[in-house]
Amino acid sequence: MLTVDPATRDFVDLTDGKRTGLAHLPGLDGLRGLAVVVVLAFHAGYERMVGGYLGVSTFFTLSGFLITSLLLLESRRTGTVALRSFWGRRFRRLMPASLALLAGVVLLFGPLVATADQRATMKGDVLSSLFDVANWHFILSGSSYADLFTSPSPVLHFWSLAIEEQFYLVFPLILVGLWAVTKGRRGLLAAGLGALALASFLEPFVFSMSDDRIYFGTDTRAVELLLGAMLAVALSSERFRRRLAMRYHWRSTVIVAGVVAFVVQAWWWWQLPQSTSWLYQGGFALYAVLSCAVITATALPSGPLRAVMSVGALRWLGARSYGIYLIHWPIFLAVRQTWPDLDRTVSTVIAVSVTMGLAMLSYRFLERPVRAGRWPAKGRAIPAAALSMALVAAAVLFVPLPVKDGERTVDFNEALASYKQLGKRPSSTTTTVPTAVPVPGIAFYGDSTALLAAMGFGPWGEKSGKARFVDGEPVLGCGVSRFSAIQANQLLIPTASCRDWPNRWATKLQATMPDVVILMSSVWEVADSRIPGSKKFEPIGTPAVDAFVKSEFLAAVDVLSSKGAMVVLPTAPVQGSWAADGKTEGAKRQALPERTLRLNQILAEVAAERPDTVRLVDFAGWLGDRSQDRNLRQDGIHIKGAEFEQVSAEWFGPAVINAWEEWWRRYREPLTTTTTTAAPATTKPAGRSASGR
Secondary structure, eight states, X not given: OOOSOHHHHHXXXXXXXXXXXXXXXXXXXXXHHHHHXXXXXXXXXXXXXXXXXXXXXXXXXXXXXXXXXXXXXXXXXXXXXXXXXXXXXXXXXXXXHHHHHHHHIIIIIHHHTOOHHHHHHHHHXXXXXXXXXXXXXXXXXXXXXXXXXXXXXXXXXXXXXXXXHHHHHHHHHHHHHHHHXXXXXXXXXXXXXXXXXXXXXXXXXXXXXXXXXXXHOHHHHHXXXXXXXXXXXXXTOHHHHHHHHHOHHHHHHHHHHHHHHHXXXXXXXXXXXXXXXXXXXXXXXXXXXXXXXXXXXXXXXXXXXXXHHTOHHHHHHHHTHHHHHHHHHHHHHHHHHHSTTSOHHHHHHXXXXXXXXXXXXXXXXXXXXXXXXXXXXXXOHHHHHHHHHHHHHHHHHHSOOOOOTTOOOOOHHHHHHHHHHHTTSOOOOEEOOTTOOOOOEEEEEESHXXXXXXXXXXXXXXXXXXXXXXXXXXXXXXXXXXXXXXXXXXXXXXXXXXXXXXXXXXXHHHHHOOSEEEEXXXXXXXXXXXXXXXXXXXXXXXXXXXXXXXXXXXXXXXXXXXXXXXXXEEOOOOOOTTTTTTSOHHHHHHTXXXXXXXXXXHHHHXXXXXXXXXXXXXXXXXXXXXXXXXXXXXXXXXXXXXXXXXXXXXXXXXXXXXHHHHHIIIIIGXXXXXXXXXXXXXXXXXXXXXXXX
């Protein structure tokens, strides 16, 4: 027997074949506790914890290490793994609290707190979480443009739990197979796991994948769990553990490596945004390597990481980390959506307090009793679990979610399809007398607000006979200002196609030759953005951003007027006060009224600098308090087609036509020789103004 202190003995005997379980290493509890604190800080929206999402990666690697250590211990002790017992223990550990949380989301969050878009997706979100495929569900459904404007799902965090559950289901089978093939030889076992980890690591390099696909994919994130598994194989050697614990140079090397790795990780928590491109090209695997160093140094019987992670508060959090992680996200959303104007610190204190209270109750009265087998009674666990899952599924499928008056969501796919049909409608033939102002061909360019506006303006023009619809280029998710990055409800990197609007627009204009172009782009200009050449995010209202936005709009109106069209810039209504409910801090800042007002000032400056080609129409001023009408702007940003048709009839249409008539009489009438305009041809430009603009 070793004549050493108990901590050293626990580490050396970590996987002693005489034990039925792993020796307890308190530092690992504290590491779990710290990881969940980091995740909570990230979800609280603190700007100095932009990398807190990496706490989930710590969970992955630690889970891979602990689960593999348990499986290896059982294999060495009994010669096999009782898979049914293993899965039963995992089920008892994870499923009860998960079922309770999902039931709470359906029965409480859905009816009392959820927004229209959250209720619209709740059935699929909860069912996929119930059956541990939430990550794949979010991969398949998360590419929708509407997600940029909707409140996040209350079970979005189940993506990581789904990955772990899938790992727990499949990995024991793989490990048992490798154990049989390698006859338990550690080197070959580690090589087999390494090959799997390498395959997971290389997958994004071999196949074309979006960042979301890499982030949520079980196969692409498996490398983080498998590296933890490889660490478990290495530490399953008693000889290796003895050297680490009792040889000074070995121990000091591991301690230094662990501290350095921890410092790097802490810096990344503090500074590394989720949009960092290299994370999706091997960065998560690198973080997992650092986690392995931290785990090893924390598991040692001495050292600074062991001391820090063994602090009682962190260990307490670590023991309850699963419940805290499960509960915190819907509670955070509930607090934000119930009291959207509450100070962030106050809302965070409320959300964390409620989370901790519920996690304590869950741990004491649900998780521990079920895990210990005190209930359900022996032999009744499977029927009880099946019944519980069936009840939650039934609640999802059959419990009605109330719809508030006027609540509707914007269907952008439907809007795109309808917009394409607008261009296929035959235009009426309009004959004019000499010098009469011709009926203009009008096209919309810009972002999603332009798309939906076109859906209403086009029918109004056709019915009134005052305008002809001309195909333009309203593109979902593409603003005028070509920022290098945008921080809205999520961080966005404008695509190359979005940034290439000068060439796209010039090609479209050459083909369609509109008389009037209405340019609407207000969603992306008012978000925290990073202008080219800058390393920091700044809002509109900052001199550098203002200058950049103005230069981009000047360039845009020059392109749009290059074939002789008049350009109309409508001022943008401020976003609805509810537009950012339940969203990130970035989305809340994006919705600040002063940002939209500053954008409108810039639009006025652009119009003043291009008097020969641009007209400003004060749409925001006319709309006034109606900008806060939920029936008009369900998401607080967009006016749907039917509503915009009414708005066009009331004011917007006549305002554009009046601007066109004034402009035509000033710049076109003296040069016009044609007296008839016949559809489908458009009014041809008679020439450029003397200014050349």
